[in-house]
Amino acid sequence: MGRMKTLGVLVALVCLAMQTAPMVASPSAGVRGPDDATTYYLKARRIYLLHEGTVERKDGAQPGNPEKGYVENGWLLVRDGRIAKVGTGPLDPGLIPVIDLGEASILPGLVSMDLDAFKGRDPKKLGPRYLARDKFNPYADFRSEWRHGVTAGRIGVPEVRFVGGVGAVVRMAAEPAESRVLVGRSDLSVFFTAKAGRGEPPFVDIPFPSSNDVPYPPSTPRRPKTRMGRIVALKRVIAKARAVEPGPSTGEEMRQLLALKAFLESGRPLRFVAHRAEDILQVIDAVRATGVKAYIAGAEEAHLVADALAAAKIPVVVDVDNDLFQPERTSYDPVKPWRGDAKAAAALEARGVKVVLGGRVDDLLLSAAEAVGAGMPPVAALKAVTSRPARLLGLGARIGSIAPGQDADLIAVNGDPLSSRSHVQKVWVRGRQAWDIDGEVDRALVVRAGLILDGTGRMIENGEVLIEKGRVVACGRAVPIPAGARVVDAGPDAVVTPGFIDAFGSVGLEGDSTVVGPDVDYSSVFRTTTPAARRAAVNGVTTAVVGPSRASLQGVRMIAVKTSFEDGSDPVTDALAAVAIQVGGTRSQAAKSLDGQLKRAKSYDDKWKAYEAALEKWKKGEVAPKPAIKKPAAQQPAAKKPAKNAKGKESQDALSGTWQGTLKGGPLPEPLPVVLKVRLDGTKVSGTVTNPVDSDVEADVTGTFEKGSLHLDIDVETPFGKPTLDAKLGPADHLKGTVKIGSFVSMDYEAKRTAKVAPKITVKASTAPTPVAVAPGKPKAPKKDEKLEPWRGVLAGSVGLVIRVSTPGQVLAVADVMKRYGLEFVLEGAKPLLPILDRVPEGLAVIHDNALVELQKKGRRTFVAALLEREGHRLAFGSRGTWRASELLRLVRGAVRAGLGPETALRALTYDAARILRMEDKVGSLQKGRDGDVLVFSGDPLDARSRLLRVFVRGREVK
DSSP states (O other), rough: OOOOHHHHHHHHHHHTOOOOOOOOOOOOOOOOOOGOSSEEEEEEEEEOOOOSSSSOOOOOOOOOOOOEEEEEEEEEEEEEEEEEEEEOOOOOOOSSSSSOOOOOOEOOOOEEOOOOGOOOOOGGSSSSOOOGGGOOOOOOOOOOHHHHEEEEEEEEOOOOOOOOEEEEEEEOOTOOOOOOEEOOOOOEEEEEESTTTTTOOOOOOOOOOOOOTOOOOOBBBOSSSSSHHHHHHHHHHHHHHHHHOSOOOOHHHHHHHHHHHHHHHHTEEEEEEEESSSHHHHHHHHHHHHOOEEEEEOOOOOOGHHHHOOOOOOOOEOOOOSSSOOOOOOOOOOGGGGGGGHHHHHHHTTOOOOOEEEGGGHHHHHHHHHHHHOOOOHHHHHHHTHHHHHHHHHHHTSSSSTTTSSSSEEESSOOTTTTTTTEEEEEEEEEEEEEEEESSSSOEEEEEEEEOSSSSSSEEEEEEEEEEEEEEEEEESSSOOOOOOOEEEEEEEEEEEEEEEEEEEEETTTOOOOOTTTTTTTTGGOOOOOOHHHHHHHTTTTEEEEEOOOOOOOOEEEEEEOOOTSOOOEEEEEEEEEEEEOOOOOOHHHHHHHHHHHHHHEEEHHHHHHHHHHHHHHHOOOOOOOOOOOOOOOOOOOOOOBOOOOOBBBBBOOSSSEEEEEESSSSSSSOEEEEEEEEETTEEEEEEEEOOOOOOOOEEEEEEEEEEEEEEEOOOOOOOOOOEEEEETTTTTTTEEEEEEETTTEEEEEEEEEESOOOOOOOOOOOOOOOOOOOOOOOOOOOHHEEEHHHHHHHSSSEEEEESSSHHHHHHHHHHHHHHTTTEEEEESSGGGGGGGGOOHHHHHHHHEOTTTTEETTTEEEHHHHHHHHHHOOOEEOOOSSSSEEEEEHHHHHHHHHTOOOOHHHHHHHHHHHHOOOOOHHHHHSSSSSBOOOEESSEEEEETOOEEEEEEEETTTTO
């Protein structure tokens, strides 16, 4: 049974006012994927190691390149949240899942030196006792950080007091239990800035219990009060802290000194914030005088004292202005030229200073890229946002680089991580995938290859294609790459083409032989895919123009559908791609029948054009209004009462009563019961019919009964018109006939009268709408004919006309008639054309249904596709022949081998196929606005040595 007939089951039931249960696919149970596994492999084109030296050869690890910082075609094994192995070359994973990231690069998770979003905001409580970790919320939303590759970072304190507070290092994991503080006391901030420390309140120890006879001790002023007093104040407070011992005093100063002593004994560094060169020199002197570990943050003018910093071996955190949309502004006028300038970082690196890069946390990779642009080596710039901040914060053995034993905090970037056109794609924290760009809405796709053939004849070397929301946005040498776009770099040898078009196929309708008319729009019920469609998709056919296998002179609708639509989108690209007709008979008969059909279509089209033109003039007021003629309202005739006999009972006849019957055949898998109740009044019949599935649901019927023949119209609206019942009355109160729904569905009906008493039929009030006052002069629309509606598009040139013939005479007849009407058409099948190639006009469009048909002439073999090309005819390829759509590319390659030009062959599979079917604005090329159907080949698409590597349909990859 054909698929269209199977779909007709639903239509038939709907037509009888049924409320059937919907067919719903039950959701499958969740399956644990490799992203949730505790052990898995990651593969990528590049793996950036980013630690000092190279990976040691142990546990299967391979050495990295210290100059490039990465290994090519690498892999790494993640086990229980840690990196177990790192290697390159062939991988034998066994039963362990593998996540292949293709052309992406894997890096360690980025480490931010200042997570401003989590910074403490309570200046009154600042000091050595203040712990920033207490402000960290492990349940916070970290997507903003993950989106830019940050998996860990330092939280600190605001710039208010001279000795600020103790920072912490936190990890942002997918689970709150894993979003924990890595280092609770990472550093102590000391501010050598102009505003820090000014106006700090003095220490005041209030005695407890306090009373009138207990005097307050004098307050102790805080130091420093001047910039020159910073070193003295720092040396004094550090000396006091080192010497302090717990005692009876519990004042604020004592508590702060004890906290400072505990921090100094931990061996953690002091974080000095200084901007100007003279302040930085003071920091260097203070570090030498106190002997503490330290690093400097801010440091806009650090490059001016780079030699002193290098000699003191003090690392420097340089904040780079990485906000391209709103460049940083500062009140430091003398420093302003260097504020956020990456040149400072490059100059310090060149002098041997260990540089760590900072900036806005939402784009640390851009900070590294700007530093490279200023002269910093690429590997050093990447280390400055990964391994160096991790080492500076005391976590170099756990995070910041890729090596066995390190925590599996990893990010995947689509391409070179320092390219301004690359973006983070995936993030893993402790081996668990925390973020995936696939979860982002409206994700864009960029396909990059050594050669792009856009279908129109344009060749783009080292080109790119951008697809957004399933459509091509740009195609050229360098297209925009939106933030978060997926980039597929196919390599310098790859060739990209538009998806191929099966110009006349049966994908989704295989084996269906249902005959329908042009009034049947089955695009709304085309929702299924088949194994044949799947095979076609993975073999490069992304769009198929399909329709019923049989047609008449009136025609059938051809629809364009996608061969893969797993995302749940509508598979229909064009609900009316073409009208296909069958022309038969002798040459004169073919010409006469086609001419008659075109005359009917043109007459219908002319009426509508005249109406539309008149309506437009009427809207503009160009037609003088005619006076409205008020007609008296029509009176409804009174319903004729049936005759009654002497006893007052309704008279009996051959039809009135209750008929128990069945509906079977056609699309129905099994017979269904139907109860028909009718009443005969003269020759007119009225009554009801039950729903075969639910007998409580009924539909009204009306019709006629004459000479033993019953015709009923069932009052149910369907896309194909109202159902009808035609039956013959036989002996013994027996009805037999058919129920039809347009030309789409036909079912057998048989019933027997079980009650001869005419049922009571309630005459409903007229449901005709109340006449609406029509503005004077408005033209009246012609009656719509659904069988001729598709032909309006054919006559307008917006819908293709595919004509199937079987003899050369029919070809000549069709060509003559179409020329007379000035219409283009597409000939389906080349065989009838071969004997008369020299008699048909050049430029005929032909859908070739067998690429390797041979023409024997004078002992020489000529392949038809090549012959049609030489005669100047346009070509497309369809799978209507004996071969399948999945073999389209293979057979076109055979046609090229037999002499068809490669450019012609490729255009016949793409742009020319779309153009002759009037779909070039939707498919067939990589021009802006077309469907994002892209094929990636390893080489020349029509060379048998090339492989089809990847297929994308509407921007989604077919796996």
